[in-house]
Every structure is written in structure tokens, then in C-alpha cells.
Amino acid sequence: AQSVTQLGSHVSVSEGALVLLRCNYSSSVPPYLFWYVQYPNQGLQLLLKYTTGATLVKGINGFEAEFKKSETSFHLTKPSAHMSDAAEYFCAVSDGSGAGSYQLTFGKGTKLSVIP
Amino acid sequence: GAGVSQSPSNKVTEKGKDVELRCDPISGHTALYWYRQSLGQGLEFLIYFQGNSAPDKSGLPSDRFSAERTGGSVSTLTIQRTQQEDSAVYLCASSLRQSSYEQYFGPGTRLTVT
Numbered sequence: 001a002q003s004v005t006q007l008g009s010h011v012s013v014s015e016g017a018l019v020l021l022r023c024n025y026s027s028s029v030p031p032y033l034f035w036y037v038q039y040p041n042q043g044l045q046l047l048l049k050y051t052t053g054a055t056l057v058k059g060i061n062g063f064e065a066e067f068k069k070s071e072t073s074f075h076l077t078k079p080s081a082h083m084s085d086a087a088e089y090f091c092a093v094s095d096g097s098g099a100g101s102y103q104l105t106f107g108k109g110t111k112l113s114v115i116p
Numbered sequence: 117g118a119g120v121s122q123s124p125s126n127k128v129t130e131k132g133k134d135v136e137l138r139c140d141p142i143s144g145h146t147a148l149y150w151y152r153q154s155l156g157q158g159l160e161f162l163i164y165f166q167g168n169s170a171p172d173k174s175g176l177p178s179d180r181f182s183a184e185r186t187g188g189s190v191s192t193l194t195i196q197r198t199q200q201e202d203s204a205v206y207l208c209a210s211s212l213r214q215s216s217y218e219q220y221f222g223p224g225t226r227l228t229v230t
Contacts, residue, residue: 032217034217036221041223042223043120043207043221043222043223043224044207044209044221045221046218046219046220049217049218051217090159092159094217102147102164102211102217102219103149103161103164103172103175104149104151104159104161104209104219105161106158106159107158108158109158109159
């Protein structure tokens with residue numbers, strides 16, 4: 001079984017400051033890892049993904065994440081927060097072990113607020 | 117190109133009534149997923165389709181929930197005898213093939229059971 005833990009249901013940062021959203025996962029097989037963003041009253045948009053290969057993954061809007069197998073972590077970072085980054089962020093894992101399904105298992109989400 | 121579309125965007129229904137939620141995936145995407153997003157439970161997987169078959173229904177919370185997919189395209193999620201705890205946002209996602217890593221989500225249907 002797979003699971004995801006996101007530390008901090010709510011994170012506030014000042015505009016221009018570093019954004020760090022934490023995600024730890026558990027999986028019985030090598031996982032695929034994702035970060036999604038959700039703006040109010042909208043669906044989920046894929047920010048970035050890790051499948052195989054390079055452990056530092058770059059995504060859209062200046063976000064990146066690093067897969068650390070030894071720490072079972074996949075933290076999301078952005079060097080400088082922008083007001084438009086205010087949204088809810090979800091970390092997700094998929095390991096293809098659900099009857100061949102690549103269903104996503106999500107964390108509880110972290111709501112990011114950006115203070116001007 | 118067109119993304120995943122869902123209808124209706126909002127649905128208010130009385131307890132005990134049946135509802136149908138529709139998902140139109142991205143053209144050519146063979147895999148389709150339904151998820152539910154609620155305040156108490158977060159985002160939960162409901163059911164997965166590969167083509168018209170549903171090899172993984174493990175997330176359906178009760179036998180009041182069912183889903184079908186026809187022509188390898190449009191999918192309908194049906195909730196019978198709705199209960200207040202069914203109130204949630206129902207999200208649909210599609211991906212190019214079974215093992216495709218990227219799932220593209222629709223805007224969701226917000227269901228309110230009164």
C-alpha cells in the first residue's frame with residue numbers, strides 16, 4: 001500500500017521568499033511522484049513529476065522538487081514566491097500496484113498563502 | 117486542444133434521489149479515473165477504466181455508486197439514493213494509456229445533497 005504525508009496544512013510566506021512544501025511517501029515498489037496545484041474552484045493541474053532518471057525535477061512556474069529515496073521525500077521548492085502562487089498543493093504517489101491501475105494516492109494538501 | 121470536461125459543474129439534489137455525473141476525457145486517452153474530494157477525506161480514488169472495462173473499482177464507497185464508460189470515451193458516475201455524506205467534488209481524470217504517468221483533471225462536479 002502507498003501513502004503520502006504532507007507536513008503543514010497551511011504555509012505562509014512573504015512575496016519573494018523561498019517556498020518549501022514538504023512531502024513524504026511510502027510505497028512498496030519504486031514510486032512515481034507528482035505535485036499538483038489547485039486554484040479555487042478549479043481542477044488539479046500537474047506541476048511536475050518524477051518517474052525515473054534525474055532526481056531533481058523541474059516543473060512549471062519555476063517550481064522544482066527533489067526525489068530522495070533514502071529519506072522517502074519529494075519536497076517542492078520555489079526560490080521566490082509570487083502572489084499568483086497562492087493555491088493548494090497536493091503531493092501524490094502512484095506505483096501501479098492497484099490491479100494495474102496507476103491511481104494516484106494524494107496527501108491531504110498544503111494551502112500556500114503569499115503575503116505581500 | 118480540449119481538456120477533460122465534466123458536467124454539470126454544480127448539482128444540488130435532495131437526499132434519496134439518484135444523480136448522474138458525466139466526464140468527457142481528452143480525445144484518444146484510453147485510461148479514465150474518478151476521484152472524490154471532500155473536506156473530511158481529502159482526495160480519494162473511486163474507480164479506474166481502461167477502455168470500456170473497469171479493472172479497479174476498489175475505491176467505490178458503497179454499492180450505491182456505479183460507473184460506466186461507453187465507446188472508450190464518455191464516462192458516467194451514478195450515485196443512487198444519495199446521502200448527505202455523498203456531498204463532495206467529484207473529479208475525473210484521463211491519461212493517454214494505462215501506464216502513462218500524467219493524469220489530466222477536469223474542473224469537477226460539486227455535488228450537494230440536502
